[in-house]
Amino acid sequence: MPMTMAQEEGEKYPIHRCIFQGSVKTLSSLIKTHDIAEKDKQGNTPLHLAVMLGRKECVQLLLAHGAPVKVKNLAGWSPLAEAISYGDRQTISSLVRKLKQQTREQMEERRPNLVAALHQMGDFYMELKWDFQSWVPLVSRVLPSDICKIHKSGASIRMDTTLVDFNDMRWERGDISFIFNGDQKPGHSLIVLDNKAKLFQRVRHKETELEIEDEVDILMSSDIMAAQMSTKGITFSRAQTGWIFREDKREMVGTFHADFYQINGMVLESRKRREHLSEEDLQKNKAIMESLTKGSSQGFKNGEPPLRRASLNPPPESNITWDEYAVAPPGQCPLLGRNLVYKESSKSFKATVAMSPDFPLTVDMLLNVLEVITPFKHLSKLRQFVLMKLPPGFPVKIDIPILPTVTAKITFQEFAFRNDIDPELFQVPSDYFEDPMRFPDL
Template sequence: MAASDDSDYSLHECVFTGNLRKLSSLLRNHDVGARDKYGNTPLHLAVMLGRKECIHLLLNHGAPVKVKNNAGWSPLSEAISYGDRQILSSLLRKLKQQSREQVEERRPNLVAALHSIDDFYMELKWDFQSWVPLVSRILPSDICRIHKRGSSMRLDTTLVDFNDMKWERGDISFIFNGDRKPSQSLTVLDNKDKLFQRVRYEETEQEIEDEVDLLMSSDIIAVQMSTKSITFSRATTGWFFKEDRKELVGSFNAEFYNVNGMVLESRKRREHLTEEDLRKNKAIVESFTKGGTSQVDINGETIRRPSLPPPSPCSLTWEEYLSDPGTTPPVLGREMVYKQTCKAFRATVAMSSEFPLSVSMLLNVLEIVAPFKHFTKLREFVNMKLPTGFPVKIDIPILPTVTAKITFQQFTFKSDIPPELFEVPPNYHEDPTRFPDL
């Protein structure tokens, strides 16, 4: 969404000056997600200034929570910085609601796309590598097996999670049944322990409050792969007589390209955390990410992280905010404690015109398996404007010291895929807490 003209900043001005009555009347015929010269939406301003009534009014009118300003921060990021539990809970609930609505909006097209292609079996190999020798020796590899039948899909993997140089091995199946209602469409099987878990469609009140505790206890982090300056050049082979690199990947002829200008941008803020917080919170964060329970007091009551004292009131006027010559927004809330790092990476991709699946179909497949975090980077990469063909082999960075090599090594159209593959076996038992991140 592009920044608005000055004449479209009416909602922003109402929020800035706290004019709730005028804001309410203008919301009927103004874009609630309009962005000012800094990329801030009215909700950004309301959160940074702590205007609770404006926040609730904007959220009731569908103000987007996920949108980022020019500096890369969302209203949720600013709510963590401001440190008010009530504000943060409201934004988190609305964010999850908006995410569900977006998924449901795309769902009919996704199901139709699955129906439109013949049933298939595909193998996807992951090799994790590092330039740090000792690390490279202990990194995992995995072969994901994907079956597709009608509007159903099943992914079998032995790599449950891979994050911050830690991974969890297992024997996991992820099942998507597109023709079922949302609350029943996603299931994860633990084939080793004979357990299954429905991927939760809506969070409980406790889960929301647990997540608020986690957000308030953690750095505010924004990581993105910048694709603005990316170019592709043909990879070459040979010492003296260079020629374009072409190889067989699986059974597919492929042409190799270097991906130039790939930059991993990492932004981190911690103005909401004290030194004591940083010492204590590591254990809290680890507990939550492993599915641990909340802390309780001697009476068994859940201990919640309290709201922070509000930042000093903003001294800027609306006119001063709007006329500031800087490209980054003036500070309206808590003074930022900020660190940014940029690291350039080189990646390679092998494109084949012989692979029978299209890139758009692959994106649909990756959207379905989104709960598996290590697929997110692959989806971001495939979303780029790639050279002609299908990316049968990709080397992409997923962590500062770790690269993933992904190879589409087998693809077969099959008409005899059994429907039982997409059902929970009768001897499996339900465990709604087996996979805490799902």
């Protein structure tokens, strides 16, 4: 007798099926022989399903066996996003811990290759100019600009910047140096200097329990956000110059000849969910979020620990069967948790990039450098951009969107290979004091 479609899916995805059926015993035996990272046709991993269905024991078992946390389903949501929607604090906390552990492990796996790549690269000095611009006139007048100065010697990199951070239209100015010494052990390789206050902070390898619990409070009190730059439809066309006789635009950028390209089809897609937040939550949350992001819960008031957000009442038990789930077409996943409260928006951007064949660094080399210096959000945007398949050459001038209303113009205005870089640049000055909480986000 031929199998039904649901039976076929059950044969294909036995771990997914046993999670649906809530069988921890079957899961613990299948986990030894099956791929626990496999996605079903909705793009859900077993961890997604365990979270969405509230199978807490299954969640803990999967995490104990290293199920990946940073993975998205076809709808673009991670298990952590689904856990915030479900609202069980212990599950959210477990996922946050595991996500941080897996991120550290992945970085440590890549570290030897990264350090080897830095050693092979010549030593250099480079300047990166950032000009932030907005189509909103009043905003444009108050936006910062910055010149990042980057020194590289052996497996060490130092970046000096006056722009500490830039997020949600708030920025912090300062005189900051970020030092990476690749030959040091992980807990000691990353240091940030505050040159005005003469303080330094080692970028820690592990978060404290208090920081994890603060982060869980913030996640439970906030919209579930997903934003990405869609690169699917991106094309490059040569930028033109001249009114009557049109020709390809070529200009000098600093000392480098460059061909200019128009980037077409760049779309910033942002989506948010808030089914886990009540109207009362939305009123309270502004105050909670401000106190948490300012770090006011770092110390206990009057010796009492901070009030933590309690788990939500679980959503109604899903009455969807495995058979109904298994036959649903891809992208039409039946609702397994709360009714979605969902909003999405997309904005198209026009951008340009100037590519130079003369620049001494390759794009691969730049990516190695950026991988080291991307705790800063605006630098990680640059890294995402450079990962795109660009026209030939090196991107010496780039326009990229940073926020929905703000773009950054980045110019590689100076570059020179040098063999006289002072080794003291990569040391903490003797008159600086250590402050482990100067930069709470690092």
